[in-house]
Amino acid sequence: MEEVRIKLSKEGLLSTFLRIEKEGDRAFIPIVEEGVEKARALGFEISYHTFKAPETPPRASYRDLLDLPEGLEKHLPSSFDIIGGIAVIKLPEPLLPYKKEIGRALVDFNPNIRSAYLDMGVTGDHRIRNLEHLAGENSTRTVHVEYGVKIYVDLSKAYFSPRLATEHMRVAEMVQDGERVLDMFAGVGPFSLLIAKKRRPRVVYAVDINPHATDLLRESVKANRITNIEIITADARSLPPEIRADRVIMNLPHSARSFLPHALRHLARPSAAGEDTRENRGIIHYYEILPKDAMEPRARELEEEIRAVAADIEARVRNSRIVRQYSPSEVHAAFDVEVLLP
Numbered sequence: 001m002e003e004v005r006i007k008l009s010k011e012g013l014l015s016t017f018l019r020i021e022k023e024g025d026r027a028f029i030p031i032v033e034e035g036v037e038k039a040r041a042l043g044f045e046i047s048y049h050t051f052k053a054p055e056t057p058p059r060a061s062y063r064d065l066l067d068l069p070e071g072l073e074k075h076l077p078s079s080f081d082i083i084g085g086i087a088v089i090k091l092p093e094p095l096l097p098y099k100k101e102i103g104r105a106l107v108d109f110n111p112n113i114r115s116a117y118l119d120m121g122v123t124g125d126h127r128i129r130n131l132e133h134l135a136g137e138n139s140t141r142t143v144h145v146e147y148g149v150k151i152y153v154d155l156s157k158a159y160f161s162p163r164l165a166t167e168h169m170r171v172a173e174m175v176q177d178g179e180r181v182l183d184m185f186a187g188v189g190p191f192s193l194l195i196a197k198k199r200r201p202r203v204v205y206a207v208d209i210n211p212h213a214t215d216l217l218r219e220s221v222k223a224n225r226i227t228n229i230e231i232i233t234a235d236a237r238s239l240p241p242e243i244r245a246d247r248v249i250m251n252l253p254h255s256a257r258s259f260l261p262h263a264l265r266h267l268a269r270p271s272a273a274g275e276d277t278r279e280n281r282g283i284i285h286y287y288e289i290l291p292k293d294a295m296e297p298r299a300r301e302l303e304e305e306i307r308a309v310a311a312d313i314e315a316r317v318r319n320s321r322i323v324r325q326y327s328p329s330e331v332h333a334a335f336d337v338e339v340l341l342p
């Protein structure tokens with residue numbers, strides 16, 4: 001019976017809602033209604049049987065669809081990322097021989113998941129995720145919804161992580177009416193899109209060096225009917241000097257440090273004509289990967305690094321927080337830095 005169940009699951013025919021029922025030496029394995037003809041064509045014996053309605057949902061997790069050799073179940077991750085219709089999972093070494101079955105279980109378990117991929121980490125300047133297709137449709141393009149905002153994503157062409165959603169919204173909520181925002185490493189634009197859609201900025205400059213990322217952002221801007229994002233495909237080190245911002249977002253956590261002088265160059269100063277009514281200050285949302293006990297000393301060091309860029313610049317870290325655990329010993333840290341300009 002177990003063999004039949006696994007085969008049905010692999011073919012995407014197994015119902016994940018009803019339980020297998022036994023009558024004497026016969027077992028009835030529930031399949032999805034639209035799969036009857038395919039199951040018949042595959043040689044399964046089809047009978048019509050009235051299954052008991054489950055009192056509680058019978059399967060709490062994709063794990064319940066798997067039949068792994070003894071001792072391996074404990075290695076199954078309890079969480080994985082869902083990006084639009086795509087599941088992305090990291091697997092420890094002992095589970096790699098069963099990666100396809102695990103992918104199949106992810107697709108079978110959740111009707112909203114149409115593809116499953118193995119996550120082999122993010123690399124390179126463009127921070128692209130290395131993926132291996134496991135099950136379902138082999139397409140890395142999808143639309144992810146964050147706080148009601150549509151984000152066009154292609155996981156094999158541009159960076160995106162659903163784990164930063166709370167951080168994207170936290171920063172968006174700080175944006176005041178009429179602000180100019182510079183998102184220096186925008187990727188497919190989650191910070192920029194949330195700010196433009198949920199707040200009333202004068203303009204959001206969304207910059208990324210990866211043209212695939214900015215193309216996807218263009219699609220999202222259109223789909224969300226946004227008008228106040230200016231998309232720039234460029235190296236954030238060589239932006240036009242006319243770009244002036246009250247708030248700069250620097251989410252390139254492995255190397256943002258070397259971009260600090262460039263960020264400061266674009267922080268706004270009041271014009272001689274006095275048309276800029278803002279105070280002589282700006283905010284930088286700065287991100288870095290750090291050992292978890294290094295937040296406090298790094299905050300002080302960051303203030304010093306900013307002060308060292310130009311005479312009379314003052315910097316104060318107003319808030320710091322852990323965005324997420326990055327590795328067992330490191331965190332993705334956020335620092336909100338207030339900068340007073342000369």
Ligand SMILES: C[S@@+](CC[C@H](N)C(=O)[O-])C[C@H]1O[C@@H](n2cnc3c(N)ncnc32)[C@H](O)[C@@H]1O
Pocket residue numbers: 125126127158159160161164184185186187188189190191207208209210213234235236237251252253
């Ligand atoms: C970690 S991703 C952040 C994406 C986005 N802010 C988010 O929260 O999803 C960093 C992005 O920086 C871009 N990048 C790397 N070097 C850059 C540079 N010199 N100038 C502009 N963008 C750069 C990469 O292409 C990548 O999309």
